[in-house]
Amino acid sequence: MGEFKVHRVRFFDYMPSAIRAMAFNSRSERLALARADGAVEVFNFSDNYYQEKVVPGQDGRAVEALCWVGQRLFSAGLNGEITEYDLENLRPKYTMDAYGGPIWTISSNTQGTLLAVGCEDGTVKIFEMLETGIQFQRNLDRQKGRVISLSWHPSGSLIAAGMMDMIRIFDAETGHATHRLLVEKGLGTSNSREVVVWGVVFLSDNTIISGDSAGKVQIWDGLTGTLLHTHLITKWDVLALAVSQDETSLIAGTSEGTVVQFQFLSSTMGQQDKDWVRTRTFKNHSHDVRALVHTDTAVVSGGMDTQLVVRPLLDKVDKNTQESSLRKITFPHKSLVCCAKKAGMLLFQFPDHLEVWRLGDSDGNGKPGDTLPVNRKPEKLIQLNRKGEEHICCSALSPCGGWLAYSTVSSVRLYRLQHDNNNISINKVSKLPKILHSAHQLCFSSDSSKLFASSTNSSVIILSLNQSECKYLHTLKPKSDSRQPIHLLFPSEDGKWLATANTDCEVHVYNLNKLKLHCTVPVYSSCPTAIAIHPTSSNLVTVHADQQMFEYSLVQKEYTDWSRKLQKQGLHPLWLQRDTPITHVTFNPKNPAHIILHDTFMFCIVDQTLPLPEAKAMFHNQMMLRSLPEAERIGQSHAFKICKTFQHLLCVRLLEDHSVVVVERPLLDIQSQLPAPVRQKKFAT
Amino acid sequence: MKMESKTQSDNFNLVLDSSDDEAPEEVTFEDSRAQALRSMKQALETARREKELLKEKRRKRQELFQEQKKRKLLPVDVLEEIDSAASKKQKESEDEDFSHGDEGEEDEKTMKRGKKRGRLANSRNLKGNYTVTTVTKEPAASMQQRAAEDFIQSRLYGPGSCRSTNNELLSLQNKTGRNKGAAVQFVKKDWASKEKAKAEKLKKRWIHKQQVSSSC
Structure with a gap:
């Protein structure tokens, strides 16, 4: 496997933002997720929960609710605006003021023709869906008190609105309130403290289910407006409710971090009268659960502890398979770290600023596993705060460490960094070409003479960099008519090739000498999560969300023999069961047969000269190999060498001096910075 | 008539006798008048002196104030600098509208060696601890937004919400978990x-x- 000097970096204070709202599109199997900083993410549940898209947030745009209408995604927030997102260009398409004060909730009818929003001033506003936007239609009768939650009856004729101390049912046609359901206060609370109905669900059999701040889940008859059942499930708030599409299962998320499931069952076998019965409790969060989605097979929950948890409900399955195991998604599937491998510098991307660090140094020598004394401490060279309100969506540092670029949804900025031993200066490159107004992904060529920026319709803009100026060279366009954004860019070491991957799973390779498309790799059904071109053999390695790996020869324009062998034999089951995607691929210049990959929990060196592991072979065999005598090792070893010493990895890179940089972010550090959890009494503590 | 006066003086003597054993000292009218005048004069003088003292004190304080005020005022050149900078700033921001050719130095940067060269768009640091800031007006919408955020905050984390700390939570996990450990701190x-x-x-x-x- 080889020995490396490792820079173990733990000074990247990455702090994910709390999950505020979620919406699931069951037709395309996409989950939209909004965070407290206003960022909206899209996960593809049919492709291993891969985080396909991220729309960066903006200061002051706190998203409070999300809603899919067909393939269109809408959000509403406390700034009083409704936003539709352009998921092809990863930016808000337009925003529209609802003129009702802060908006708490947004919901569309099942037909997808009307959109209702609940406002702070007590109005429910109905918007009509148009081809190009939305148009205000009318207000329902204005009530006193804010509208916190909304739910349409599946027929689209009635709307239930959760308010302070009550639920109101509106007739969607006339706009009049037909019923008023009073929600009682919790026991032992003062009379002045109102009950907030955080969640409401309207079922097709006219049952209304509500979750409130007194910790109750209540079941009401919507026709008569009477209370049928009360389930007290927590001492704190019930913050979120969700129901499955067939309306047989309901989940409620609480401040305690639990998700309680109710099912529509008959109390005795064979009888017809069914009732909502509390069945199970899941505790996968340490903090408040603020957003819930009930898909056909799983409970998806998120909240203040920033993790997205997918808990499949396949209980009859005995074997622990990929589909039945719990998933926790903590880190973004896109790298937030950029490494200048010639200069030994790291760039950390935060939503509101960038940090450039110089790695420490040590000249000590030690045995494998030793900690070397640090001669020179790592130091923060620059903290660059972004300008404007929009958050940073991508950033790049050139391999020489002389250029720094970042992009927001509306502008790209390029800086020239100059550093000798003690001084560092940073200058903005003032005149960028007009064509470069935003980028989904930025990348410098390995000799730092070019900047690649992915733009609209999967095109790539090439800019040449001189001493202090920046000139437009060319725009590369794929032959296909995909409109999806490029999420991966990789220029080859020799400057000849540029590989791009978009969320339509297309991988294009351009010849940079001729400035035209060289080839398109056969499209694989799963989205690429990392791509890289080998520096000497010019083979393109792609790793996909379903953990498959391919090697494609750019010279012969076909898969290599090793790739065919790998596909024929299949990857080891333990490799396929990993639940985080490979986020970076690189090569070892000392040994061209080595491919270095990493995900959140391990990094792996694939030795192409060694035989591939059989499905029944021991996969993690390094310990065993160490115990064997030298002669027997060769017979036992296989291609995958996995190192799990470093955990919660955000980045693994190889520097020019053959040392490895690993950037870790221990979960404990993140947990310690979260807001306060509820106080729970545990027995015998 | 004479009888009457006699009895009167007798009475007077009686009274004096009863108060003191000694015979009364004879005080002439002149003497007592002089004394009364003297004491009155003294009283007037002390009043005048006190007034003067007070006046002096006030004057001194006034002087002190004036001196302090003088010290507080910025030197003229600094004031001029503020004035020119403000107008320049305005021009710059006007320029920015049509070309984003603004200088990179406006972004806040923290340079190495902890030297802060940061300058916000609407504030300016001068020598010493003085900051000149323009007041930005807050629109009503953001007020409402803040009120709504405060509502959530008070609902989830306000009084009566029974919250503990992360430290406690994680320490409890260490204590009750499979791998026992000490408290996180x-x-x-x-x-x-x-x-x-x-x-x-x-x-x-x-x-x-x-x-x-x-x-x-």
Whole structure:
């Protein structure tokens, strides 16, 4: 496997933002997720929960609710605006003021023709869906008190609105309130403290289910407006409710971090009268659960502890398979770290600023596993705060460490960094070409003479960099008519090739000498999560969300023999069961047969000269190999060498001096910075 | 008539006798008048002197104030600098509208060696601890937004919400979990450094107190 000097970096204070709202599109199997900083993410549940898209947030745009209408995604927030997102260009398409004060909730009818929003001033506003936007239609009768939650009856004729101390049912046609359901206060609370109905669900059999701040889940008859059942499930708030599409299962998320499931069952076998019965409790969060989605097979929950948890409900399955195991998604599937491998510098991307660090140094020598004394401490060279309100969506540092670029949804900025031993200066490159107004992904060529920026319709803009100026060279366009954004860019070491991957799973390779498309790799059904071109053999390695790996020869324009062998034999089951995607691929210049990959929990060196592991072979065999005598090792070893010493990895890179940089972010550090959890009494503590 | 006066003086004597054993000192009218005048004069003088003192005090204070005020005022050149800078700034921001050819120095950067060269768009640092800031008006929408955010905050984390700390939660996990461990603040060295420093200080004080009490 080889020995490396490792820079173990733990000074990247990455702090994910709390999950505020979620919406699931069951037709395309996409989950939209909004965070407290206003960022909206899209996960593809049919492709291993891969985080396909991220729309960066903006200061002051706190998203409070999300809603899919067909393939269109809408959000509403406390700034009083409704936003539709352009998921092809990863930016808000337009925003529209609802003129009702802060908006708490947004919901569309099942037909997808009307959109209702609940406002702070007590109005429910109905918007009509148009081809190009939305148009205000009318207000329902204005009530006193804010509208916190909304739910349409599946027929689209009635709307239930959760308010302070009550639920109101509106007739969607006339706009009049037909019923008023009073929600009682919790026991032992003062009379002045109102009950907030955080969640409401309207079922097709006219049952209304509500979750409130007194910790109750209540079941009401919507026709008569009477209370049928009360389930007290927590001492704190019930913050979120969700129901499955067939309306047989309901989940409620609480401040305690639990998700309680109710099912529509008959109390005795064979009888017809069914009732909502509390069945199970899941505790996968340490903090408040603020957003819930009930898909056909799983409970998806998120909240203040920033993790997205997918808990499949396949209980009859005995074997622990990929589909039945719990998933926790903590880190973004896109790298937030950029490494200048010639200069030994790291760039950390935060939503509101960038940090450039110089790695420490040590000249000590030690045995494998030793900690070397640090001669020179790592130091923060620059903290660059972004300008404007929009958050940073991508950033790049050139391999020489002389250029720094970042992009927001509306502008790209390029800086020239100059550093000798003690001084560092940073200058903005003032005149960028007009064509470069935003980028989904930025990348410098390995000799730092070019900047690649992915733009609209999967095109790539090439800019040449001189001493202090920046000139437009060319725009590369794929032959296909995909409109999806490029999420991966990789220029080859020799400057000849540029590989791009978009969320339509297309991988294009351009010849940079001729400035035209060289080839398109056969499209694989799963989205690429990392791509890289080998520096000497010019083979393109792609790793996909379903953990498959391919090697494609750019010279012969076909898969290599090793790739065919790998596909024929299949990857080891333990490799396929990993639940985080490979986020970076690189090569070892000392040994061209080595491919270095990493995900959140391990990094792996694939030795192409060694035989591939059989499905029944021991996969993690390094310990065993160490115990064997030298002669027997060769017979036992296989291609995958996995190192799990470093955990919660955000980045693994190889520097020019053959040392490895690993950037870790221990979960404990993140947990310690979260807001306060509820106080729970545990027995015998 | 004479009889009457006699009896009167007798009465007078009687009264005096009863108050003092000695015979009354004879005080002439002149004397008593002079004394009365003197005391009156004295009283007037003290009043005048007090008034003067007060006046003096006030004057001194006034002088002090004026001097302080003078000290507080910025030098003329600094004031001029502010004036010119403000107008320049305005021009710059006007320029920015059509070309984003603004200088990179406007972004806040923290340079190496902890030297802050940061300047916000609407504030300006001068020599010493003075900051000149323009007041930005807040629109009503953001007021409402803040009120709504405060509502959530008070609902989830306000009084009566029964919250503990992350430290407690994680320590409880360490205690009840499969791998038993100490509380987080002991496991993680850099946790709660402020509280630890305070505890250390209190401990030292306690030890010192113990020693003092045992020695005497």
